[in-house]
Each structure stands twice: as structure tokens, then as C-alpha cells.
Amino acid sequence: MSRKKTSKSKGASAPAASTLPAANGPHPARSGTARPGSDAPPNGPPQPGRPSLGSGGDFYDVAFKVMLVGDSGVGKTCLLVRFKDGAFLAGTFISTVGIDFRNKVLDVDGVKVKLQMWDTAGQERFRSVTHAYYRDAHALLLLYDVTNKASFDNIQAWLTEIHEYAQHDVALMLLGNKVDSAHERVVKREDGEKLAKEYGLPFMETSAKTGLNVDLAFTAIAKELKQRSMKAPSEPRFRLHDYVNRKGRRASCCHP
Numbered sequence: 001m002s003r004k005k006t007s008k009s010k011g012a013s014a015p016a017a018s019t020l021p022a023a024n025g026p027h028p029a030r031s032g033t034a035r036p037g038s039d040a041p042p043n044g045p046p047q048p049g050r051p052s053l054g055s056g057g058d059f060y061d062v063a064f065k066v067m068l069v070g071d072s073g074v075g076k077t078c079l080l081v082r083f084k085d086g087a088f089l090a091g092t093f094i095s096t097v098g099i100d101f102r103n104k105v106l107d108v109d110g111v112k113v114k115l116q117m118w119d120t121a122g123q124e125r126f127r128s129v130t131h132a133y134y135r136d137a138h139a140l141l142l143l144y145d146v147t148n149k150a151s152f153d154n155i156q157a158w159l160t161e162i163h164e165y166a167q168h169d170v171a172l173m174l175l176g177n178k179v180d181s182a183h184e185r186v187v188k189r190e191d192g193e194k195l196a197k198e199y200g201l202p203f204m205e206t207s208a209k210t211g212l213n214v215d216l217a218f219t220a221i222a223k224e225l226k227q228r229s230m231k232a233p234s235e236p237r238f239r240l241h242d243y244v245n246r247k248g249r250r251a252s253c254c255h256p
């Protein structure tokens with residue numbers, strides 16, 4: 001179970017998984033601006049076999065950074081809150097300012113995997129803040145809103161941006177959110193599948209409101225990252241595409 005520290009420079013391998021604790025201090029519920037290098041844990045060399053204790057009291061073996069990106073209003077914050085707290089932020093839409101993060105430790109096949117989940121602001125005016133975080137991300141969840149065609153059309157622009165700022169081998173997943181809003185849907189599932197296939201991305205439809213496929217999306221990413229950093233030679237390779245295709249549930253009118 002050996003893991004190497006890799007360069008952080010663009011074009012290098014994905015940042016090494018970190019076992020260093022992250023600050024778990026109080027953060028604004030839905031907005032705030034975290035600074036890289038302060039609250040953000042550094043990507044130090046992993047130390048297998050020595051569980052770390054986060055300042056929030058959470059033990060973990062290995063930590064990864066997962067960033068949520070996509071247009072404003074697609075549901076990034078709600079998806080994160082659904083995964084972290086199992087709740088849905090209904091009511092007035094409060095757009096994220098700058099960037100915010102939350103942590104959650106998952107048990108992945110007996111290994112404590114800590115996900116540091118970065119919630120970015122989708123608004124154009126915060127784009128330069130977001131750019132600074134891409135290079136440290138191990139995984140990106142790219143969201144569009146199935147009730148908002150523009151957010152789907154902008155996926156290609158987001159992919160261009162990701163290509164420019166993120167590590168070339170960052171784990172990436174495309175998510176079509178808000179599938180509970182069946183009557184307002186304007187982006188068909190097949191359109192999402194087609195786009196994902198075109199770019200070779202794993203794809204799922206989600207609902208932060210009902211929770212459909214939310215845990216699955218984060219768990220699949222955690223499994224992929226854990227395998228990348230700790231895979232034993234004898235272990236079969238984890239296939240993210242196959243996993244989400246097999247486990248992903250489809251939204252239905254009556255049983256979301």
C-alpha cells in the first residue's frame with residue numbers, strides 16, 4: 001500500500017492523497033470565502049497505516065479534495081448539504097459567495113476516507129476565486145440542472161475551464177440535478193448520457209431534494225480515489241463508469 005507524493009504543477013499526476021488533518025472549524029452555512037493554504041489542508045505525503053485525527057475529531061486514513069462546479073443555481077450547495085446532513089435546503093435560493101467547504105468521513109471497504117468537499121460559487125464574478133482551487137482537487141463533480149437548458153449548454157465551457165485549470169487526471173463525474181422536477185424538465189436523460197459519452201465521463205441524474213443518487217455519486221468518487229491511491233496489485237481495478245451505471249437509480253414519476 002504505497003503512495004507517492006506527486007507534483008502539484010499543472011499537467012502532473014493528480015495531487016497526492018493527504019492524511020493531514022483539515023480545519024473543521026465553524027463555517028458559514030451557505031456562503032463564505034475559504035483561503036487556500038489556511039483552512040484548506042495541504043496535500044502532504046500520505047502515511048499509510050497511521051490514521052489521522054481531524055481537528056473536528058474525525059479519524060481517517062486518507063483524505064481527498066472533491067470540488068463541485070457548475071452554473072449558479074444548479075444545486076451544488078444543496079447536493080453537498082444533502083450528502084453531508086441528509087437535509088434539503090428548500091426555500092429562498094442563497095447563492096454561494098466565493099467558496100465554502102465541508103468534510104465527511106466515509107468507510108470505503110474498511111478504509112476511512114475523508115472527503116473535503118469544496119462548494120464553489122457558480123456565479124461568473126467568482127470564477128477567478130474558483131480557478132485557484134482546481135489544481136488541488138482530486139475529483140470534480142460537474143453539475144447541470146435538468147430544468148435549465150443553459151446550464152446544460154454551458155457544460156462544454158466548464159469542461160474547457162477544467163481542462164485548463166485542473167490536473168489532467170482529475171476524477172470527473174457529470175451530474176444532471178433536480179430530476180424530481182419532472183414537469184419542468186427540459187434536458188432529457190438521453191441528452192446527458194450522450195454528452196457524457198462524448199467526453200468519456202461517468203454520468204448520473206440526481207436530486208438533492210429527494211436524495212436520489214446523491215450518496216452514490218460521492219461514494220463512487222471516494223471508491224475511485226481510494227483505489228487510485230491504495231490499490232493492491234492483486235486487487236481488480238475499480239471501474240467508476242461501470243459502478244455508477246450498475247448502481248445508479250432512475251427517477252420515476254412516483255418513486256423518486
Ligand SMILES: Nc1nc2c(ncn2[C@@H]2O[C@H](COP(=O)(O)OP(=O)(O)OP(=O)(O)O)[C@@H](O)[C@H]2O)c(=O)[nH]1
Pocket residue numbers: 070071072073074075076077078079089090091092093094095096097120121122123177178179180181206207208209210
Ligand atoms: N427541485 C429541486 N430544487 C433544487 C434541487 N437542488 C437545488 N434546488 C434548488 O435550486 C436552488 C439553487 O440551489 P443551490 O444549491 O443553492 O445552487 P448552487 O449551485 O449552489 O448555486 P450557486 O451557489 O449560486 O453556485 C435552490 O432554490 C434550491 O432549493 C433539487 O434537486 N431539486
Ligand SMILES: [Mg+2]
Pocket residue numbers: 076077078094095096119120121122
Ligand atoms: Mg451554492
